[in-house]
Amino acid sequence: xxxxxxxxxxxxxxxxxxxxxxxxxxxxxxxxxxxxxxxxxxxxxxxxxxxxxxxxxxxxxxxxxxxxxxxxxxxxxxxxxxxxxxxxxxxxxx
Amino acid sequence: xxxxxxxxxxxxxxxxxxxxxxxxxxxxxxxxxxxxxxxxxxxxxxxxxxxxxxxxxxxxxxxxxxxxxxxxxxxxxxxxxxxxxxxxxxxxxxxxxxxxxxxxxxxxxxxxxxxxxxxxxxxxxxxxxxxxxxxxxxxxxxxxxxxxxxxxxxxxxxxxxxxxxxxxxxxxxxxxxxxxxxxxxxxxxxxxxxxxxxxxxxxxxxxxxxxxxxxxxxxxxxxxxxxxxxxxxxxxxxxxxxxxxxxxxxxxxxxxxxxxxxxxxxxxxxxxxxxxxxxxxxxxxxxxxxxxxxxxxxxxxxxxxxxxxxxxxxxxxxxxxxxxxxxxxxxxxxxxxxxxxxxxxxxxxxxxxxxxxxxxxxxxxxxxxxxxxxxxxxxxxxxxxxxxxxxxxxxxxxxxxxxxxxxxxxxxxxxxxxxxxxxxxxxxxxxxxxxxxxxxxxxxxxxxxxxxxxxxxxxxxxxxxxxxxxxxxxxxxxxxxxxxxxxxxxxxxxxxxxxxxxxxxxxxxxxxxxxxxxxxxxxxxxxxxxxxxxxxxxxxxxxxxxxxxxxxxxxxxxxxxxxxxxxxxxxxxxxxxxx
Numbered sequence: 202x203x204x205x206x207x208x209x210x211x212x213x214x215x216x217x218x219x220x221x222x223x224x225x226x227x228x229x230x231x232x233x234x235x236x237x238x239x240x241x242x243x244x245x246x247x248x249x250x251x252x253x254x255x256x257x258x259x260x261x262x263x264x265x266x267x268x269x270x271x272x273x274x275x276x277x278x279x280x281x282x283x284x285x286x287x288x289x290x291x292x293x294x295x
Numbered sequence: 296x297x298x299x300x301x302x303x304x305x306x307x308x309x310x311x312x313x314x315x316x317x318x319x320x321x322x323x324x325x326x327x328x329x330x331x332x333x334x335x336x337x338x339x340x341x342x343x344x345x346x347x348x349x350x351x352x353x354x355x356x357x358x359x360x361x362x363x364x365x366x367x368x369x370x371x372x373x374x375x376x377x378x379x380x381x382x383x384x385x386x387x388x389x390x391x392x393x394x395x396x397x398x399x400x401x402x403x404x405x406x407x408x409x410x411x412x413x414x415x416x417x418x419x420x421x422x423x424x425x426x427x428x429x430x431x432x433x434x435x436x437x438x439x440x441x442x443x444x445x446x447x448x449x450x451x452x453x454x455x456x457x458x459x460x461x462x463x464x465x466x467x468x469x470x471x472x473x474x475x476x477x478x479x480x481x482x483x484x485x486x487x488x489x490x491x492x493x494x495x496x497x498x499x500x501x502x503x504x505x506x507x508x509x510x511x512x513x514x515x516x517x518x519x520x521x522x523x524x525x526x527x528x529x530x531x532x533x534x535x536x537x538x539x540x541x542x543x544x545x546x547x548x549x550x551x552x553x554x555x556x557x558x559x560x561x562x563x564x565x566x567x568x569x570x571x572x573x574x575x576x577x578x579x580x581x582x583x584x585x586x587x588x589x590x591x592x593x594x595x596x597x598x599x600x601x602x603x604x605x606x607x608x609x610x611x612x613x614x615x616x617x618x619x620x621x622x623x624x625x626x627x628x629x630x631x632x633x634x635x636x637x638x639x640x641x642x643x644x645x646x647x648x649x650x651x652x653x654x655x656x657x658x659x660x661x662x663x664x665x666x667x668x669x670x671x672x673x674x675x676x677x678x679x680x681x682x683x684x685x686x687x688x689x690x691x692x693x694x695x696x697x698x699x700x701x702x703x704x705x706x707x708x709x710x711x712x713x714x715x716x717x718x719x720x721x722x723x724x725x726x727x728x729x730x731x732x733x734x735x736x737x738x739x740x741x742x743x744x745x746x747x748x749x750x751x752x753x754x755x756x757x758x759x760x761x762x763x764x765x766x767x768x769x770x771x772x773x774x775x776x777x778x779x780x781x782x783x784x785x786x787x788x789x790x791x792x793x794x795x796x797x798x799x800x801x802x803x804x805x806x807x808x809x810x811x812x813x814x815x816x817x818x819x820x821x822x823x824x825x826x827x828x829x830x831x832x833x834x835x836x837x838x839x840x841x842x843x844x845x846x847x848x849x850x851x852x853x854x855x856x857x858x859x860x861x862x863x864x865x866x867x868x869x870x871x872x873x874x
Contacts, residue, residue, distance in 0.1 A: 221419045225372040252375045253382055253408065259415020 207275045211282070213264045215289035223290040224255040230285055234278035241267040249282070296525045301473065301498035302764060303518035304484035306824075308536045309471040309493050310529060313511045314449035315502060316456070326399045326506050328390070336390055340397040343433035348377055350429065373426055396506075401430045445469070450511050454502060456483045466490060471513040473520050475500055478759030479747065479767075479800060485589070487515075489569050491576065491824040495520050497761040542871070546827035550581045554830040558837040562812065564830055565621070566823040567798050571609045574616040576823035584621035584678075586820025587743065587798040588613060590666065591629050600636035600662060606669030614677040621678040623743065623796070623820075624670050625722065626695075627663070628652045628684040637662075647757065652685035657694055667702045674714035681717060682743055687725040689734055696738075720794075724748035729777045736788040743820070744781055746799030750774050769801040770857035775810070775849055782815045796820050805872050806861045808832040813845025828872070835869045 215223060231238060231249045238249035242264065247254035249268075260266060266286075270279050285291070315326070328336050351374045359367030376382060382404065389400035405427035412420045445468035454475045470492055474483050477496035487494030493515025505511065505522050512521040512532050521528055554562040565586030566577035577585055593601040593609060614622050630651035631637040637659065643649045656663035673679050683695045696719060706713050720741035721728070726749070728735060736742070746769055751758050753774055756767040768774075778797070785793040798820040801807050805828050811819065812833070821829055844864050851857045865872055 217418070218416070220416050221372045221376075221422055222368060225368060225375060228375055248381075251379045251381050252372055253379050256416050256419060257408070257411050259411075 204271045205275070207270045207279055209268045209270075209279045209283055211266050211268060211286040213260050213262050213266065214287060215292045216262060218261040218264070219255055219258060221252065221256055223292065224252040226290045227255060227282070227285065228252050230281055231278065234274050234281070236270045236272040236275040236278040238268060238270045238275075238278055238282065241269060296528060297501075297504065297522045299473075299495075299498040299501055299520040299522070301495040301518050301520060302478055302761065303494075303515055304477075304479050304481070304496050305472075305487035305492060305494035305515050307471075307491075307493035307515045308513070308532055308539060309450065309515075310510065310512050310524075310532055310536070311448055311450045311470050313452050313505055313507060313509045314445075315505060315507050316451060316453035326396055326503060327394050328396050330394060333391055333394065336397050337387060339434065340386060340390065340400075343397065343430055344377060344383065346433045347426075347429045348374055350433075351377065369422065373422060373429075377426060377430075398431060398434050401427060401434065405430075450513055452502060452505060452511070456486075471515070472496075473498060473511075473513060475502065476759075478757075478761065478764055481759055485569055488822045488824075489573050491822075497759070497764070499761070543827070546831055549827050549830050549834070550579075552581075552830070552834070554583075554833040556812065556833055556836055556838055556841075558839065560812075560817065560838045562816075562833045563818040564826050564833075565623075565796070565818065565820040566826065567803075567820050568613070568823070571612045573823060574613045577826075578616060580823050580826040582620070582823060582826055584623070585613060585617060586621075586623055586796050586818065587682075588622055588624045590625060590627060591633075594627065594629060594634045594636075600634075601665075603665050603669050603672075606666055607672055610669055610673035610679070611676055614673050614679055617677060619678055621680055622673075623680040623682050623720070623741075624673075625682045625684050626653065626666055626670075627656050629655070631655055647751065653683050653691055653695060654685065656683075657691065657698075660698060663698060664702050667699055668706065671702060671706055671713040671717070672711060674717045675712035679714065679717055680720065680741065682720045682722060682741075684722045684745070685724060685748070686721045687727050689731060689738070692721060692735065692738060722748075723781050724752065726753050726777060729781055732781050732784040733787070736784050736793045737790050739793060740791075741794040741796065742781060742785055743796040743798055744778055746774070746778075746797065746801040749777060749799070750801075753777060768854040768858075769799075769804070769807065770854040770861070772849070772851060772853065772857060775814075775857070778811075779814050779845075779849060786815060794818060803829070805829060805832050805869070806858065806865055809836055809841045809844045809864055809868070810848050810861055812836070812838060813841030813843070813848075832865070832869055832872070840868070 213219060227249055240247045240249055240255060240258065242258050242260055245258055247258050268279050268282055351370050355367040355370035355374065358370060385404045386400045389395040389403060390397055405423055409420055409423045412423055445465045448468050448470050450471040451469055452473045455477060456474060472483050472487050472494040474496045475498055477483050481496055483494060483496055493513045495513055495515060495518050498520055509522065510524060512524050512528060554564045563583040565584040566582040567587040568574060568577065568585055569589045569592055574585065593605055610624060630646050630649060631640045632643065632646065640650060650658065670679060670681055683692065686692050718740035720739045720743060721735065722745040723729060723742050724745035750767055750769055754766055754771060756763050758764055758767045782795050785795045795816060796818040797811060797816055802819040803821040803825045808829055819829060848857050848860060851860060
C-alpha cells in the first residue's frame with residue numbers, strides 16, 4: 202500500500218443489485234484499466250476484476266459502496282466505474 | 296477397519312467395492328488422494344478447467360451468434376468465474392493442503408459459493424451449479440457413472456437416495472445400500488427389500504472416510520457396516536455369506552409345498568411388492584398371492600402425474616402374472632411433498648400426522664378416481680382387491696367407498712369391464728381404527744394390519760429418527776394387544792367373515808410367526824424373499840403350540856421379554872433359525 206489510494210463512494214442504482222451480469226459489466230470495464238480496484242461494502246471486500254467476489258458481496262439496490270483504487274490510472278478507473286454505477290450498469294431489463 | 300452401527304432394513308450379508316454418491320447424485324470416485332499424487336491431481340484440475348473453459352467459450356459464441364450477444368453474456372460470466380484466480384486458488388488449496396481429490400475439492404468450494412449465493416443473489420445459484428457440473432463432468436470424464444450406467448457390481452454408499460435415483464439404478468450391478476440418514480420404511484429400505492439385497496440406513500455421517508473402490512462389508516442382519524475390513528472380518532463374512540446361500544438352497548425344496556402347520560391348518564403366505572417386476576419373485580417363491588401392492592412408485596420420479604394407462608399397465612402386469620391368485624392393491628399412500636405434480640403442502644410441520652395417503656386422495660378426487668378406474672379395469676383380469684391406507688375414521692372409509700361406487704357406475708355406463716365383487720378393505724395402522732374396529736368390520740371385506748405405521752402411531756415414535764428408533768418395537772405389548780383386538784373383532788363380525796392379513800416388517804420376521812398364528816392369523820403378507828423361511832416355520836409347528844405361545848406372550852409386560860421369549864420358542868421348534 203505504498204502507492205496513493207484513491208477512493209469514491211457510489212450507490213447501487215440498478216434494480217437487482219450486483220448479480221452475475223452486472224459483475225461481468227464491471228469486470229469488462231476494468232479490463233481497460235491497469236489500476237487495481239477494490240469494492241468495499243461494510244466489512245467485506247471484493248476485487249473489481251473477480252466476478253465471483255463481486256457477486257458474493259450481495260450488494261442490493263440502494264447499497265452504498267466505497268471504491269478504492271491504486272496504481273496507474275486509478276483516478277480514471279474510478280471515474281469510469283462511478284459512471285457505470287450511476288447508469289445502473291446499463292441494464293435495460295430487471 | 297472401522298465399524299458403523301446403523302439400522303438393518305434389508306437382510307443378508309455382502310462384501311464388495313464401494314461406490315460413493317455425493318448429495319447431488321454425482322458419483323465422486325475418491326475423496327482423498329495420496330500425498331505423492333498431488334501434483335498429478337493439480338494437473339488434472341488444470342486440464343479440466345481449460346477444457347470446461349473451451350466448452351463455455353464455444354457455447355457463448357454459438358448462443359451469441361444465434362440469439363444475440365446479450366444472451367451469450369451469461370456464458371462470458373461463467374468463463375470469467377472459472378478463470379478467476381480466487382476460485383482456482385481455493386480449489387487448489389484443498390487439493391494441496393488437505394489432499395482432497397479434485398472432484399471433491401470442486402464440490403466443496405462450489406457448494407460453499409452456492410450457499411452464499413442462495414442468501415445474497417439467489418437468481419444466480421443455478422449458474423454456480425452449472426459451472427460445478429461442467430467441471431465435474433470434465434474431471435470424471437468417462438469414469439462418470441451414474442446408477443443407471445454401472446458395469447461392475449458395487450455397494451452404493453450415499454447420504455440419502457432419492458426415489459428417482461433408485462428407480463433408475465441398474466439392478467444387475469447394485470449389491471447393497473448404505474445411507475447416512477433414513478430409517479426403516481425409508482425409500483432406500485423399501486427398494487433394497489424389493490431388490491432383495493442387504494441394506495443398512497441411518498449410520499450417521501461416514502462418507503468422508505471412504506472412497507470409491509474401497510472394500511466394504513454390509514451386514515443387513517445386524518445393521519453393521521464395516522469400512523476397510525481386516526482379513527479376519529473378510530473371512531468371517533465370506534463364511535457367513537456361504538452359510539446363508541446354503542440355507543436358501545435347503546429352503547428352496549419348500550417352494551411347491553403349501554404353508555400348512557403340522558396339524559393341518561393352512562396359512563396363506565402372500566408377497567409384499569412395490570415394483571411390478573417383483574411379482575416374479577412372488578411366483579418364484581410360490582406365494583399364495585400379492586398381499587400388499589404398494590403403488591407409490593408410479594407417482595415418484597416423473598414430473599407429471601401418472602395417467603390411467605400408466606396405472607393400468609403396471610397393475611395388469613402384476614395381475615396377469617399372478618393368474619387367479621389374489622392381488623391386493625393399496626391406493627396412494629404418500630404425502631404431497633413426495634409428488635411433484637401436486638401443490639406442495641402449505642402448513643405441514645408434522646408430515647406423519649398431516650395430509651397424506653387416503654386424506655390426500657379424498658382431497659384430490661380426480662387423481663384418486665384415475666387410480667380407482669385403473670384398479671377396477673385390472674379387476675377384470677383376475678382376483679383384484681382394493682385397500683385404503685391410513686384410514687382413521689369410519690367417515691373416511693365411507694367417503695372412499697362412495698367415490699369407488701361412483702367410478703364403478705361410470706365404468707358401467709361406458710361398458711368398461713370390471714369385477715363387481717371386488718373385495719374392499721382397509722389398512723389397520725392407526726390406533727383409532729382398532730378402538731372402533733367392531734364398527735369397521737361391518738363395512739369392509741377384509742383388514743390388513745400395517746404394523747410399520749401402527750407401531751409408529753401407537754408408541755409415538757418416528758422410525759426414521761435414529762435417536763428414538765430403539766423405542767420402535769413390534770414386540771411391544773401395546774402393539775400386540777391392538778393386533779389381538781383386531782383379529783378378535785374380525786372373527787366376531789356379524790355381517791360376514793372378515794379376513795385379516797398382516798403386512799409390514801413384523802410379518803416377515805420368523806420370530807413372530809408362531810405368535811401371529813397363535814393369535815389367529817391365517818394370512819401373512821411378507822417380502823417375497825422370506826416366504827420360504829416363514830413357510831418353514833409354519834410347517835414346523837402346530838396351532839395348539841402357537842396358541843400357547845400367544846397366550847403367554849400377551850401376559851408379558853415389555854418388548855424385551857416378549858422378543859426373548861419368542862426367540863426361545865422359535866429355537867425349540869426350528870433350531871436352524873435360533874440366533
